[in-house]
Amino acid sequence: MMILALASEVSALRERLDTHEQLAAAGQPPVPASVESYAPNETVEAARAAARRSLIERITRVLLEPDAPRIRAATADQPNE
């Protein structure tokens, strides 16, 4: 829960930074009002979805790579009963 809440905040901060960059690239000042009213186009939204997925993959990698040493150590020779 604590890690996910922090990850959520990191993701939101990254998207806010991206909004600033998108506004700057369009020649608009990244003031609060323009940040709030910014609506990402499909290309930007797709890139953000990919970034969110990458972040989640990094967070969950320890679970999903069963050959990783930590998992192998934790699951080896479990009596399972």
Add this chain to the structure above:
Amino acid sequence: MPQLKHPMLIDETHDERARDAFIASLREFTMAEIYPQLRNHYRDVLAPRHAERHGAPPSSVERVRTIMEDSPLYMGYSLLVRSTQELLWDTVGEAVERQLPALIEKASTDGARKGSLVLDPSLPLPNYTAAVDIHVMPGGFHTEITADDVFAGALYDRGVHLFAFGGLGPLNDELGVATAAAVRHQFPGFEPRRILDFGCGAGHATLPLADAFPDAEIHGVDLGAPMLRYASARASALGYAVHFSQQDATHTNYPDASFDLITSTLLLHEMPRPAILALFRECHRLLRPGGVMAHHDLLRWPDEPFEAFMMAWTTRHNNEPYERASGTLKFPEDCVAAGFDAADVFVVSQPGAYLEEVYQVSGIRGARKR
């Protein structure tokens, strides 16, 4: 798929939208990526290892549980799903609290109300609803945190959209659309004049009934006042005239034989078996001859120990203690006990709209009254 911004849906800041998007991505990744890997890990590694040591794969849910709770992948999955659920309500709840007075003001504008809203502050809440916060949603569907409260409705409307990572559609109504379509498919030419939707909540499955049967008078019943206030305001804002009433679906104040169609969507799996049977009896009492009850929910409970163990995850960890009751209903027997004829019972399979990988056993079933 973005949610349709109807007038009752909460407004969100840039950062709130970003946090929402993270939660929806996390839900989708967990259910679409990790869940199937977990099933494969059990099939390819854990069950064969058990068979090697004990001569056979695990034969009971309890044995599967012992194995799974030793599996870092399962325990990680379990932590992720539960934590995401808590984070979801925390995140959306903060945005709802920030604008609650404005939402209440919008919902209280009786002049703009189409249909009607009847609340009963003296309605006793059944223990099966009062004792748990269903879905880990703080306060459940009934708690009122202030006068004329709509918190639960506003929280659920946005929250369930993220929970389903948009898979319920822009109006969170795809299950309700399927319920209406199943009735249309099963009973060609059936034109109900009065329709009642039990456990209507925010009205997600209620409004599709009005679309499917535009000449019918539509009623919605729920236990939770904050849901009903929100549902009424949401329906009105979307242009629907629906009559919402706060009642217990197992014993309502409507006269005998006063409805042609009674529906529920995802209601049964939150009720214990005696309440479901009482609900069926109430449906039979309320239906006119030729009328139909149609309930959209689990159709069965898996026999295979691993699938049964995973199905029960929500019971163990998502505050849905009665889920198994709906999956193990006896059809047609439980309908016959409520007064229906065994020959008039029907079942329509409906593969899960957005969780096909997980819930392969949902659909619409019910009976027509002679």
